Amino acid sequence: MKRSLALMVSEVKYTFRDKMIIFWLIAWPVFWVLMSAFIFVPPGAGQPITLDVGVLNLDDSNITLNGSLLVRILSMVVYNGTKIFNIHNYTSRQALIDDLRKGRIDAGIIIPRGFGRNATMSVAKLEVLIGARSLYSASITSGVLKGFIGEFSRRIGVRRTLTLYNYTVYYISRFSGNYTNTTNSNMTGFLRFYKEYMIGIAVPINASFKDVRPPGLETRETILGWITIGAIGMVALYTGLAYGASILASEKEAGVLKRLIATPLREEEYLAAHSLAMMVELGVASIVIIITGVYGTGARIIFDPLNPLHWLAAGLLLVAALQTFSIGAIMAPLAKTSKSATGMGTSIGLILAFLAGIWFPESMLPPSLRPLAEYFPVTWTIKAIRQILVYDAGWNDISWLVIGSTVSLIALYVAAWFILLKLLKKYLEG
Amino acid sequence: MMKTFFCSTKHPFIINILIIKTILTVPCRGAVVLPEIIEARGIVKKYGGKYALRGVDLVIEEPMTYALLGPNGAGKTTLLTIILGIASPTSGTVRIMGRDPRDPGVRSRIGYVSQEYGLYELLNGWENALLYARLYGVPTGEARERILKLADKLGIKEALKRRVSSYSGGMKEKLSLIIGFIHDPEILVLDEPTTGMDPGSRRTVWELIMEEKRKGKTILLSTHYMEEADTLADRVGIIDSGKIIAEGSPEELKTKYGPRSVIEVGVEDGVNPEALKELESRVEKVLVSNDRLRVYVEDPDEYVPIVTNILYRYGVRIRRLIVEKPTLEDVLLRLTGRRLEG
Ligand SMILES: Nc1ncnc2c1ncn2[C@@H]1O[C@H](COP(=O)(O)OP(=O)(O)OP(=O)(O)O)[C@@H](O)[C@H]1O
Ligand SMILES: [Mg+2]
Numbered sequence: 078m079k080r081s082l083a084l085m086v087s088e089v090k091y092t093f094r095d096k097m098i099i100f101w102l103i104a105w106p107v108f109w110v111l112m113s114a115f116i117f118v119p120p121g122a123g124q125p126i127t128l129d130v131g132v133l134n135l136d137d138s139n140i141t142l143n144g145s146l147l148v149r150i151l152s153m154v155v156y157n158g159t160k161i162f163n164i165h166n167y168t169s170r171q172a173l174i175d176d177l178r179k180g181r182i183d184a185g186i187i188i189p190r191g192f193g194r195n196a197t198m199s200v201a202k203l204e205v206l207i208g209a210r211s212l213y214s215a216s217i218t219s220g221v222l223k224g225f226i227g228e229f230s231r232r233i234g235v236r237r238t239l240t241l242y243n244y245t246v247y248y249i250s251r252f253s254g255n256y257t258n259t260t261n262s263n264m265t266g267f268l269r270f271y272k273e274y275m276i277g278i279a280v281p282i283n284a285s286f287k288d289v290r291p292p293g294l295e296t297r298e299t300i301l302g303w304i305t306i307g308a309i310g311m312v313a314l315y316t317g318l319a320y321g322a323s324i325l326a327s328e329k330e331a332g333v334l335k336r337l338i339a340t341p342l343r344e345e346e347y348l349a350a351h352s353l354a355m356m357v358e359l360g361v362a363s364i365v366i367i368i369t370g371v372y373g374t375g376a377r378i379i380f381d382p383l384n385p386l387h388w389l390a391a392g393l394l395l396v397a398a399l400q401t402f403s404i405g406a407i408m409a410p411l412a413k414t415s416k417s418a419t420g421m422g423t424s425i426g427l428i429l430a431f432l433a434g435i436w437f438p439e440s441m442l443p444p445s446l447r448p449l450a451e452y453f454p455v456t457w458t459i460k461a462i463r464q465i466l467v468y469d470a471g472w473n474d475i476s477w478l479v480i481g482s483t484v485s486l487i488a489l490y491v492a493a494w495f496i497l498l499k500l501l502k503k504y505l506e507g
Numbered sequence: 508m509m510k511t512f513f514c515s516t517k518h519p520f521i522i523n524i525l526i527i528k529t530i531l532t533v534p535c536r537g538a539v540v541l542p543e544i545i546e547a548r549g550i551v552k553k554y555g556g557k558y559a560l561r562g563v564d565l566v567i568e569e570p571m572t573y574a575l576l577g578p579n580g581a582g583k584t585t586l587l588t589i590i591l592g593i594a595s596p597t598s599g600t601v602r603i604m605g606r607d608p609r610d611p612g613v614r615s616r617i618g619y620v621s622q623e624y625g626l627y628e629l630l631n632g633w634e635n636a637l638l639y640a641r642l643y644g645v646p647t648g649e650a651r652e653r654i655l656k657l658a659d660k661l662g663i664k665e666a667l668k669r670r671v672s673s674y675s676g677g678m679k680e681k682l683s684l685i686i687g688f689i690h691d692p693e694i695l696v697l698d699e700p701t702t703g704m705d706p707g708s709r710r711t712v713w714e715l716i717m718e719e720k721r722k723g724k725t726i727l728l729s730t731h732y733m734e735e736a737d738t739l740a741d742r743v744g745i746i747d748s749g750k751i752i753a754e755g756s757p758e759e760l761k762t763k764y765g766p767r768s769v770i771e772v773g774v775e776d777g778v779n780p781e782a783l784k785e786l787e788s789r790v791e792k793v794l795v796s797n798d799r800l801r802v803y804v805e806d807p808d809e810y811v812p813i814v815t816n817i818l819y820r821y822g823v824r825i826r827r828l829i830v831e832k833p834t835l836e837d838v839l840l841r842l843t844g845r846r847l848e849g
Binding site (some may be wrong): 079080083084086087090094095164225332333334335336338339340341342343360505506 | 588591592594595596611612614617619621623625626627628629632634638639641643644670674686797
C-alpha cells in the first residue's frame, strides 16, 4: 500500500506537469463551462429581458387615449418585477432609424398623427420597426412587442365594445321604454347575450400561458449546475478512457514498466497506484470545474458537509473515475501504442459525453440514441451526482442510480483488472 | 545444484552474508548447503518462432562480477530480464539465492539498471530517485544521503533539481545507476551501464562498480565494451545468437581462445590490397582498421620480420610496431568472426 501510494504520487505529479493533460483535464472543461454560461445560457437567461425601445410620438389627438398614454403604458409594463421596455424618445424618424441600424436600440415605434382619434373612432395605425442587436434578439423583440401590442389593442377593443354596448342599451331604452322592467326578462337575456357576443368580437380567444418546465431547468443557476456536473462527466469520460487505455503502453514505451516491476512493487500494487492516480486527478479536475461553475458562472451546486448524501455524491465522482478508467482499460488491448490508445480513449470518451446524456441533455438527443443514455453506467453515476448536488434530491430519488452505478463499477473494474494484468505480463515479455 | 560448504571452511564472509541473512541452513553432518546466488539453467526464450536464447546456463556461486559480452541482438537483455523474473522463459529455471526471482523479498535485494533508462521524464532527478527509494522501502533521509553521495561521485549533483527531460543521455544513464544502487542491494544487474557515456564518466562508473565488488556485492552486467569486461569482470560469458559460447576469467578466455600473440602495426596512409593479400596468406588472421593492423601469430619472433618485410615490399610506411598479448576483442573475433566496436 505504501508502495502504491508512492507510485501514485509520482504519477499524479507527472500528470500535472504534462501540458497536454492539463489542457484536457482542466482547460477544456473550464472553457466549456464558461462558454456555456455566457453564450448558450447568457446572464439574464430565465429572467425577463429588457428591451430598449425608441419612440417617435407624432400623435396630436386631444383625447385620453393618445400616443402619450401608449408611451406611458409601455414604460410601465412589468414582468416579475422587472420593467420590460426601456423607452427612449425621439423627435425625428431619421434619428430613430439611425440608432436601430447602429444597434443602439432593439426596436422603434412610430406613433402617427391622429393615433388617439383613430384608436377611439376608427382603425389606428402603428409602425413598429424591429432592430437586430444579435442573432436571436430580433425574434425575441418582435415576439415581445407583438404580444404587448396585441394585448393593448385587445383591451382597447373591449373598451370600445363596452362603449358601443352602453350606447346600444341607452338607445334601446330611449325608444322602447324601460327595458329594466322586471317583467321584460326576455329583453334582459338578450342584452346579456348581446354584451358577451360583442366582447367576443373584440377578444375571440382568451388564451392563458403558463411555464411548465422540468423543475430542475427552471433557473439559470440550475441549468449551469447541470452543465458544471456535465463538464466533470465529460472530463471523466475522455481522461478515464484515455488513461485506462494508454497507461501500460506509455509506461512500457518509456521503459519504466520493467524497472518498476523489478522492484518489490507487486503487479497488483502497480495497478492500484494507477487507479488511485486516476481518482486523484479527476478529483482535482472536479474541484477546479466546480469552483469555475459556482464562482465563475453562478451555477447552483449545493454542498452541505453535514448531509451524508452530499458526501455520497463526492464518492460517486470517484466511482465515475474508476468506471471510465475501467472502460479504458478494457479497450487497452485494442491499441498498439500509447499514442493510438490515447487517441482512441479521448475520441470515444468525447463522443460518449455527447451521446450518452452527460454533456448534452438526453432530451436533445434523437430518440434512437436515448437507450445509450439510459443504459450507460457512467450516465447513471453522473445523473445521481446531479440529482444530489444540483437538485437536492433525496435518497429515494437516486437509490436505483447509485445501486446501478456501484454494481456496474464492480463488474467493470474486475474485468479491467483482469485485462490489465494480462496485458502487463505481455508487455513485460517484450 | 547446491554448493556445499563445510562449516569450518574458509568462507566465513560468504557464510556471514548469505547464511545469516537468508538462507536455509540444512545441517548435514556439520555441513551447510548454500544455494547459488544466481542460478539460471537451460534458459530458452522464443519470440514467435524466433529464438532469442537457445539453452543458456548462467550460474554465479559466490560474490563476483560477471560480464555478459556479446554483440547487438545476442540475447543479453533477454537473459537479464529472465533472471530478474520480469520476463518468463519459454523453458528453463531461474533461482536467485534459491528463491523465485519474482518474490518481493528477493527483488528488494536486487538493483536493476535497465538498458532503457526507465525514468519519468517530467519528474526531476530527486523525484525519480526518491520514488524508487520508497518502492524499495529505503527511509527518505537515508535515501537522500545516498543519492547525494552517488550524484556527487557521478557529477550530476546539480542536475538533480532539473527535470529528466533536460538531461543528456549520459546523465540519464547516471541517474539510472543511482536508482539501481539506491537500496544498497546485494546483487546488481546492470544492462549496459556505460553506454552513451564519455570515457571519463565511464571510468567513474567502473570505479563505482569496483567499489561495490570490494564490498562483496555480486554484479551481473552486460556490455559490448571489451575493455569494460576486461577491467571489471572476474568472469566473462561470451554470448552470441542466444548461446553462451565461452565462459571464464578474461585471462582464461584469452589463453584458451585468443591467438598466442598479436602484432599491432601502426601504418601511414593505410595498407594497399596487395600487401594485405600477401599478409593474409602468410599468417592466421589480419584485422585492418584505418591506419591500424592487427596480425594474429603463434610466434612473434618468427613473424615480426616477415610482417615488416611484406609491408616494406609493398611500400607501406610503418609508424610503430608492438607485439601484444591478445585482448578479449581478439577472443570474440576468433569465436564469432565478428567485432563489437567500430
Ligand atoms: N519483444 C520481442 N519480440 C521479438 N523479438 C525480440 C523481442 N525482444 C528481443 N527480441 C529479439 O531477441 C534477440 C535478443 O535481443 P536482446 O535485446 O536480448 O539483445 P541484446 O544482446 O540485449 O542486444 P543489444 O546489445 O542491442 O542490447 C534479438 O534478435 C531481438 O530482436
Ligand atoms: Mg540489450
